[in-house]
Amino acid sequence: MAGISRREFVKLVGASGALSAFGLTGCESAPTKAAKAAPRVVVIGGGFGGATCAKYLRIYDPTLNVTMVEQNAGHITCPGSNWVLGGLRNMEAITQNYNALRGKHGVNVVQDRVTSVDPGKRIVYLSSGKTLEYDRLVMSPGIDFRWDAIAGYDEAASQVIPHAWKAGSQTVLLQKQLHDMPDGGTVIICPPAMPFRCPPGPPERASMIAYYLKTNKPRSKILILDAKEEFSKQKLFMNAWNELYPGMIEWVPASKGGKIQRVDVASRTVYSDEGLTTHKGDVVNIIPPQRAGEIAVSAGLANQAGWCPVNQQTFESTLVPNIHVIGDSAVAGALPKSAHTANNIAKMTAAAIVSIFRGVKPPLPSHVNTCYSLVGPEYGISIAAIYKLGEDGMLQGVKGAGGVSPVDAPRQFRVQEAGYAQGWYVSITADSFG
Amino acid sequence: MAITWKHEKVVVAALMGAVGLLSTAAQAQDSQTQVISRGEVIATTCYTCHGTYGASPSSIPKINDLSTERMISTLQGFRSGQRASTIMSRHVSGYSDEEIVEVATYIGNLQKRGK
Numbered sequence: 001m002a003g004i005s006r007r008e009f010v011k012l013v014g015a016s017g018a019l020s021a022f023g024l025t026g027c028e029s030a031p032t033k034a035a036k037a038a039p040r041v042v043v044i045g046g047g048f049g050g051a052t053c054a055k056y057l058r059i060y061d062p063t064l065n066v067t068m069v070e071q072n073a074g075h076i077t078c079p080g081s082n083w084v085l086g087g088l089r090n091m092e093a094i095t096q097n098y099n100a101l102r103g104k105h106g107v108n109v110v111q112d113r114v115t116s117v118d119p120g121k122r123i124v125y126l127s128s129g130k131t132l133e134y135d136r137l138v139m140s141p142g143i144d145f146r147w148d149a150i151a152g153y154d155e156a157a158s159q160v161i162p163h164a165w166k167a168g169s170q171t172v173l174l175q176k177q178l179h180d181m182p183d184g185g186t187v188i189i190c191p192p193a194m195p196f197r198c199p200p201g202p203p204e205r206a207s208m209i210a211y212y213l214k215t216n217k218p219r220s221k222i223l224i225l226d227a228k229e230e231f232s233k234q235k236l237f238m239n240a241w242n243e244l245y246p247g248m249i250e251w252v253p254a255s256k257g258g259k260i261q262r263v264d265v266a267s268r269t270v271y272s273d274e275g276l277t278t279h280k281g282d283v284v285n286i287i288p289p290q291r292a293g294e295i296a297v298s299a300g301l302a303n304q305a306g307w308c309p310v311n312q313q314t315f316e317s318t319l320v321p322n323i324h325v326i327g328d329s330a331v332a333g334a335l336p337k338s339a340h341t342a343n344n345i346a347k348m349t350a351a352a353i354v355s356i357f358r359g360v361k362p363p364l365p366s367h368v369n370t371c372y373s374l375v376g377p378e379y380g381i382s383i384a385a386i387y388k389l390g391e392d393g394m395l396q397g398v399k400g401a402g403g404v405s406p407v408d409a410p411r412q413f414r415v416q417e418a419g420y421a422q423g424w425y426v427s428i429t430a431d432s433f434g
Numbered sequence: 435m436a437i438t439w440k441h442e443k444v445v446v447a448a449l450m451g452a453v454g455l456l457s458t459a460a461q462a463q464d465s466q467t468q469v470i471s472r473g474e475v476i477a478t479t480c481y482t483c484h485g486t487y488g489a490s491p492s493s494i495p496k497i498n499d500l501s502t503e504r505m506i507s508t509l510q511g512f513r514s515g516q517r518a519s520t521i522m523s524r525h526v527s528g529y530s531d532e533e534i535v536e537v538a539t540y541i542g543n544l545q546k547r548g549k
Contacts, residue, residue, distance in 0.1 A: 056478065059486075060470065340482060347478040351470045363470045366533075368479040368525065384521055386528025401528030405520070416520050423493035427483050430491045 038065045039357045042124050042134040044114050044295060046070030046098060048077075048339040049140035049327030052346035052432040054107040060354040062106065067132055069124065071113040074098065075433070078198060079339050080425050081167035085175055086208030087215070088377055094167060096433040104434075117299045119320045136353050139301065139308075140327040140346070141293025142166070143197050143337075146306070149289040152263040160265050161284045164205075165197060177283045178209060183217035185282030188270060190260050192289045193227040195307070197328050197337045200232040200383065202287060204373040207237065210245040211376055223279060224251040225272060226258040227289075233373060233381055233404050240375040240414075260286075292329035299323070307331045312395045314352035314362055315345060324349050333395030335387055341369050343432055365389055369402075372421030380417030381405045473540030476533060480541070487549040488541055498549070502542025509534050 043054045046068055054068040080094040101107040112126040117137065124132040145163065147154045153161065164174040178187070187209055191202035206222050213220040230253070231237070241249045252258035262271040269280045291297065291306030301308045301317050308325040310317055312333050315324045326349050327342035335341045344367045352362035367387035374380055385402035387395045405417060477488075480497060484490045488498030500508065511517030513526040526534070 343482050344479050348475070351475055351478075355470060358468065360469045363472060363475045366472075366476045366479055368482065368528075370483060370521065370525075382521055384524045386525065388528075398528040402524050413520060419493050420520060423490075424483055426492035427485055427490055427494050431481050431486050434486070434491070 038063045039135045040065045040067070040133060041136045041138060041353060042132050043068040043138040043140065044117075044124065045140035045142060045293070045327070046072070046075050046109070047140060047142050047327065047342065048075075048428070048432050049142075049342035049346045050138065051075065051096075051098070051101060052343045053138050053140065053326060053350050054101055054109075055105050055432070056347045056350035057353060058105045058107060060350055061357070064354070064357075065108075066106075067108040067110055068098070068101065069110045069112055069114055069126065069132070070098070071111065073111055076167040076171075077339070077425075077429065078165070078167045078201070079428070081164065081171045082201065082205045082208040083374060084171055085164075085178065085205065086211045086374070086377075088208070088211075088374070091172065096429055098433065100434045114295050117295070117323075119299065119323060122322060135322070136356070137323045138349060138353070139293075139296050139299070139323060139325045139329065140342070141295045141329055143290040143292065143328045144294045144297075146289040146291055149192075150263055150286065151261060152265060153286055153288060157263065157265045158286075161263065161268065161286055163287055164285060165201075165287050165290075174283070174285055178212060181217065181220070181282040184219040185217070185221075186280075187213070187220065187222045187283045188225060188268075188279055188281035188285065189222065190225045190270060190284070190286045191227060191231070192287055193254075193259075195337060196287070196290050198339075198371075199336055200237075200371055200373045202226075203231055203233065203237040204375070205285070206249050206251075207241070207245075207373070207375040210241070210248050214245055214248065220248070220282075222249045223281070224249065224258075225260055225270060225279065226251060227254050227260070228258075229253045229255060232371075233383055235407055236381040236404055237373070237375065239407065240379055240381065244376050244379060290328075292325070296325055296329045301325055301329075303331070312393060313348075313365055313389055314356070315349040316352075324353065333387065333390075334385075334397045335367060335395055336369060336371075338369055338371055339428060339432075340371060341367065343428055344368055346432075365395070367395060370424065372417060372424050374418055374421050375414075376418070378418045379414045380419070380421040381414065382417055382420070471536070471540060472533070473536035473538075476529070476537040477540045480537070487544055497541055498544050500538075500542060502538045505538035505542055506534055509538065 043050045054066050057064050057066050074095050074097040077094045083089040098109045102109050112128050115127050116125045122134050162170045162174040164170040257272045257277045260270045260272045268284045269278055271278050292302045292308050296308050303309050308329045309331045310325050315326050317323045317325050326345045328337040348365040355362040369385045372380055372382045383404045386398040390396040483494045484497045490496040509526050512519050512522040
């Protein structure tokens with residue numbers, strides 16, 4: 001170098017300035033001395049909750065040392081997985097990666113599985129043998145299933161009778177069974193009682209399967225055996241079914257024999273009314289009762305009901321200090337378990353954690369839930385709600401706000417909402433993973 | 435050692451980087467005690483549909499080009515029903531006038547902050 005050496009150049013402006021001039025700062029993987037001293041947050045789980053929290057922690061405070069542990073290389077989203085069953089999307093379209101978290105937001109994404117947590121020493125143990133120390137831990141492990149809730153239905157049975165309530169190979173299995181079933185066959189869907197992940201998911205699934213069947217196997221039927229007495233957006237769904245798929249979908253509430261108690265996997269038969277009523281399907285989809293993700297339970301964060309009680313402002317566990325539980329695993333007041341609420345909870349939690357590190361009061365949270373469902377490719381419906389912290393410390397829906405799409409809306413409204421449903425998917429995945 | 439013209443450009447760029455860094459460092463220092471505003475908290479809930487920093491990547495409208503005044507009048511229009519919407523009127527009815535001003539002020543100033 002004729003005029004100036006790199007060493008002199010660095011001396012002139014300082015190492016950080018030189019790096020900045022060459023565009024190398026922002027996402028460095030080797031921690032600087034300053035970064036080592038920065039508070040450490042470990043996020044367990046790379047779904048909507050975990051990914052959003054990791055991103056927004058770094059947005060709120062780019063000096064934080066944020067590590068996200070996720071066992072998979074990417075996240076296959078539950079939102080959109082019913083659209084795959086309807087033939088509107090493929091699996092690739094609902095698969096998100098962590099490139100932006102790593103490259104754009106400076107999150108240290110570790111592909112590994114958490115084996116245990118020591119809350120006393122504040123250490124996370126990984127299956128690779130590595131350990132991660134934290135100042136604050138965020139748990140976003142999603143749901144796991146209560147395999148003992150329905151006689152005959154365990155994890156092995158789900159390889160024959162899919163739940164497809166975690167998107168991925170289960171979605172592909174259910175789709176294959178739908179493709180293989182004969183025209184004139186019966187699809188049985190068995191949703192659980194509340195609380196469970198994505199309350200409008202089962203009727204949207206029935207809608208998307210109906211769309212597939214109407215197009216490909218129009219003599220077929222769908223039977224929903226529900227463990228509930230009512231379901232989300234019920235009137236809107238039922239009106240739409242009458243309009244789009246007349247006579248194809250039958251819904252049976254719990255009190256009329258909808259609650260199943262037993263399954264015979266080999267014959268694809270489900271039993272309700274204490275075994276008095278049997279239904280045999282060509283395809284059976286059982287969505288079992290759920291609880292918080294296993295790692296949250298084993299870390300002592302769950303209550304007897306299997307969900308994790310938290311301070312609803314900061315989402316810090318009320319059972320174990322310095323651990324925040326977000327997303328579907330948390331008991332979040334009136335908030336439903338949805339990708340949208342997981343995204344919002346993650347942001348409120350990030351704001352709370354950053355405030356705690358700064359020694360200032362965490363901001364009052366404000367949450368939104370927006371849930372679109374596609375009944376057909378050009379027929380969308382929605383539910384919306386705003387949630388704020390009540391004086392009792394519980395998140396409550398704001399009275400007079402939110403609600404479902406108007407029942408008497410013109411068809412153009414449904415077309416618009418179908419467009420927004422698909423826009424919502426693009427936006428929320430970009431906000432959480434992009 | 436002579437610094438050539440070519441290198442001057444690099445040095446200026448580097449100094450600008452250094453100045454930028456100083457300014458970032460100053461901001462970072464400020465941010466260490468900064469309280470996250472109510473407007474920002476509410477704004478992050480808008481981002482879920484309208485894109486991070488309001489820069490929507492989808493068919494849902496972007497909001498990062500709205501002035502504070504325009505955003506206030508738009509939101510109030512949704513709430514009163516004067517402005518047609520599919521879902522926004524259901525959302526906006528959950529916020530007080532004060533909250534609308536706070537979130538509109540935050541989002542209306544995003545571009546000034548380089549977001």
